[in-house]
Amino acid sequence: MIGERRGPHRVIVIVLILVIALFSGVMLYPRVYENMTGYTLFQPAVDTAHTDIRIPDSSLFSRRLLDRGARHIENDVSFMRGCAITRISYSGDDFAGSRASGGKRILDRRGSEAKFLMSYRCSTFNERTSSMSPSDTYVYLLTYDPQQSQDGTGWVTTDHGNG
Numbered sequence: 175m176i177g178e179r180r181g182p183h184r185v186i187v188i189v190l191i192l193v194i195a196l197f198s199g200v201m202l203y204p205r206v207y208e209n210m211t212g213y214t215l216f217q218p219a220v221d222t223a224h225t226d227i228r229i230p231d232s233s234l235f236s237r238r239l240l241d242r243g244a245r246h247i248e249n250d251v252s253f254m255r256g257c258a259i260t261r262i263s264y265s266g267d268d269f270a271g272s273r274a275s276g277g278k279r280i281l282d283r284r285g286s287e288a289k290f291l292m293s294y295r296c297s298t299f300n301e302r303t304s305s306m307s308p309s310d311t312y313v314y315l316l317t318y319d320p321q322q323s324q325d326g327t328g329w330v331t332t333d334h335g336n337g
Contacts, residue, residue, distance in 0.1 A: 217255035217298055222248045228263035235318070239282050239328065240264050243316050246329040247292050250314075256298035260309075265289040282318065287332065290314040312336050 225248065229240045244262040251259060266289075295309040312334050320328040 217300055220248075220251055220254045220256075221258035225259045226261040228261065230264060230266060232264065232266065234281070234283070234286055235288060236281055239318065240288065242327040243288055243290060243318075243329050246316060246323075246325060246327040246331070247290055247314050249325045249327070250331050250334075251292070251294070253300075253302045254294060254296070254306075255300055255303070257294050257296035257303065259292060259294050261291070261293040263291050265291055284319055284321075286318050288316050288318070288329075290316065292334075307336075310336050 225244075227241070227244045229237060229244065231237075232240060235243075243264065247262055248259060251257075290313075291311055292314055293309070293311045296303060296306065297308075299306070313336070314331065315333040316329045317332045318328055319330050322330045324330075
């Protein structure tokens, strides 16, 4: 009889030890992974809460559409986990081919291009951001094409980079 009482207690103790070991492993794995690879396993999403968006007047695009261009860039940089987007600014109407001939004013014409500057700051890095500087400014070339836009902003990223 005494042996029967110990049986269920032993099972409970063994299960508790396994649960504690599993919990400890789950809690320590991100730290071990970071020490082994140099990358943070769980990073916060890209921070766009305090982004300074600067949009001057444009003869090619409405203010509303340029604001959506800034939102498109915020969507496009979602891979930059552990980073903060500090500023997005529209650089102005500077693309040949986007202007109307004879100085006509065009607003929101499909196929027109816009250049934005996006500045960021990173506190941690992942596999996709490991080659980036801790802070820098990227040039974003966007094309207004609502039919090809994947995020509902009307914009498509044509090119981006830091040079």
